[in-house]
Amino acid sequence: MTTEPRDFGREPAGRLIPWWRSYLVLLGAAWRSQFQYRANLFIMILSGVAWQGVGFAFIWVVVAKFGTIGGWSLSEIAFIYGIRLTAHGLFVVVSGRIFVLDTVIQEGEFDRYLVRPAGALAQLWNRQFYLPHLGDLLSGLVILIAAATEIPADWNVLTVGFLLLAVLSGGMIEGALQVIAASFAFRTMNTRQIRGMMDDIFSNFGGYPITIFPIAIRLILTFVIPLAFVAFFPSAVLTGRSGGLYVPEWLALMSPLAGPLLVLLAREVWRSQLKHYKSSGS
Amino acid sequence: MTGLMAYVGARLEVVDPLGIIHVSELVKDFRRPKRIKGALGGLRTLVTRESVIKRAVDGIDFTVDEGEFLGYLGPNGAGKSTTIKMMTGILQPTSGKIEVAGIVPWRERQRNALNIGVVFGQKSQLWWDLPLRESLQIIGKLYAIDPARHRANVDWFVELLDLDPFFDTPVRQLSLGQRVRGDLAAAMLPEPRILFLDEPTIGLDVVAKERIRGFLSALNREAGTTVVLTTHDLDDVERLCRRIILIDGGKVTYDGDVESLKSRFVQQRRLVVKLAAGVEWRGVGIPGVAESIGDEAVELAFDPAEIQVSELITAVLADHQLTDVAIVEPELENVVHRIYASAGMA
Structure with missing residues (x-):
């Protein structure tokens, strides 16, 4: 017969831990949940690879037909595509299925995130680890590494460092924009369409040199939805094109800062909108 | 600015030293966009910024002492869940003060979370695909609980809630009763x-309910845990709660113990007598006693403040031969129904 532990309930046994530690604990839980279905593992990852592979094959066919697009060769376009897809892969691997926020709110599941001593976003992100996302990341890395060895770039510590920071920043840009859009779900707005639209813009326009589009679209993709900072500007810098762009060169060189800045903005927007959370009637 | 003033005010107020939850002048409004009907209604709803305000909690005050077992009751839509959600940090109040173990829940949500446990009967907080054992391990890490303490607590709960038979089963495969025990x-x-x-x-x-009531009772009695219970099951309340707060229309309509609630809202007791074979009911002749004659028994309703039970029984025995006599206390269920009905709620 087990008896009550001595001093039980005298004072709470828990304490707050840093956000990254709770993130890792929750990530571990999400991983283990997914591994309960072991047979699925490879099929799911493969489906992610196949999906992204088809997307890339389409660009391949187009470029192979015309030789170059807007003065960019096949390997250079693959480089843009590789940065974009790797950045996207990082974002989705870290954030799980942030796309389900509307449902999570409507079904009242969000309540339980708020009664735990951990960030609500970290809990939402680790609600489920979605395996096809690993396929996105894997495809992105393969395309990026293959293209990086093909393009006429001068690889040294500085350029490789710039590339790594640019990829991280690219993932932050997409993540920050998705979080900002998702925040409005707290005002009982349906954010699914706007987030879907953003996802479409990223995957449809993100793999091309932005300069092939008319100036109006270029400006939108730079200053409204800052997609140009994800892969195009870094690629232009690394292939020696940053001098002749439609924006000052320093802006392109600063692209690794765009992600962290947008993340700070997204954090403020998320917090300000979370106050409007109404919880669903029980 | 008003938020800050309210905060300062709460700090300066002299509070009951035993109190662990302080709620005063608590108000919560819900603002919903006004839906416009008719042609292009959906579009006009979007464009106009008009909204409808519904006051779910309308100036609630109460203090809960450490170690109390409180039943927080009211009909659907009375504002119960909204109050609970403000005390747990899920919702931010529109105005008023709220302090739980010295913390303003919505302002320091995560720190408040360390002091409170929350169980929603219909929504599990466990990891659906993982065994209960692993959910408890994850919680241990998330709250950074000392491993020895964690182990001792888990052992105690496994014993007290009889978790052993399903401790290694994924939560999604558990029955409702098992899942609630896990939660x-x-x-x-x-x-x-x-x-x-x-x-x-x-x-x-019934069996699952009993086990859970036993656990809650032990927790409150032995560990001194303060419990706030919202339920429609008044057996839960009669078995567990020493104090009841009734709310309706966002306001407190009763705050006190279960017995006073009964005597305040239902003055009448009933004396049930069974007549011996062949005996006919002839009445007692005491004014103020309502008689209802059934096939097997006669029920006499009376107000114990006016009529002594002994007097009534003597009067019955004077004229009748009986096989059984019983005094029936009002059941909380009936009392609460009566209160809801009198306020036009049921």
């Missing part, structure tokens, strides 16, 4: 000082 263990593992329960026994069979 209770998960909520209490970090040794919170206050446990909030929203309909914990809903949909459970």
Whole structure:
């Protein structure tokens, strides 16, 4: 017969831990949940690879037909595509299925995130680890590494460092924009369409040199939805094109800062909108 | 600015030293966009910024002492869940003060979370695809509970809630009763000082209900955990709660113990007598006693403040031969129904 532990309930046994530690604990839980279905593992990852592979094959066919697009060769376009897809892969691997926020709110599941001593976003992100996302990341890395060895770039510590920071920043840009859009779900707005639209813009326009589009679209993709900072500007810098762009060169060189800045903005927007959370009637 | 003033005010106020939950002048409004009907209604709803305000909680005050077992009751839509959600940090009040174990929940949500356990009967907080054992391990890490303390607590809960038979089964395969037991263990593992329960026994069979009541009672008695219980099951309340707060229309309509509630709202007791074979009912002849004659027994309703029970029994025995006599106390169920009905709620 087990008896009550001595001093039980005298004072709470828990304490707050840093956000990254709770993130890792929750990530571990999400991983283990997914591994309960072991047979699925490879099929799911493969489906992610196949999906992204088809997307890339389409660009391949187009470029192979015309030789170059807007003065960019096949390997250079693959480089843009590789940065974009790797950045996207990082974002989705870290954030799980942030796309389900509307449902999570409507079904009242969000309540339980708020009664735990951990960030609500970290809990939402680790609600489920979605395996096809690993396929996105894997495809992105393969395309990026293959293209990086093909393009006429001068690889040294500085350029490789710039590339790594640019990829991280690219993932932050997409993540920050998705979080900002998702925040409005707290005002009982349906954010699914706007987030879907953003996802479409990223995957449809993100793999091309932005300069092939008319100036109006270029400006939108730079200053409204800052997609140009994800892969195009870094690629232009690394292939020696940053001098002749439609924006000052320093802006392109600063692209690794765009992600962290947008993340700070997204954090403020998320917090300000979370106050409007109404919880669903029980 | 008003938020800050309210905060300063709460700090300066002299509060009951025993109190662990302080709620005063608490108000919560819900603002919803006004829906415009008719042609292009959907579009006009979007464009106009008009909204409808519904006041769900309308100036609630109460203090809960450490170690109390409080039943927080009211009909659907009375504002119960909204109050609980403000005490647990889920919702931010529109105005008023709220302090739980010295913390303003919505301002310091995560720190408040360390002091409270929350169980929603219909929504599990466990990891659906993982065995209960692993959910408890994850919670241990998330709250950074000392491993020895964690182990001792888990052992105690496994014993008290009989978790052993399904401890290694994925949560999605558990029955409702097993799942609620798992949720209770998960909520209490970090040794919170206050446990909030929203309909914990809903949909459970009698045996499962009993086990959960036993656990809650032990927790409150032995560990001194303060419990706030919302339920429609008044057996839960009669078995567990020493104090009841009734709310309706967002206001407190009763705050006190179960017995006073009964005597305040239902003055009448009933004396049930069974007549011996062949004996006919001839009446007692005491004014103020309502007689209702059934096939097997006669029920006499009376006000114990006016008429002594002994007097009534003597009067009955003077004229009748009986096989059985019983005094029936009002059941909380009936009392609460009567209160809801009199306020036009049921």
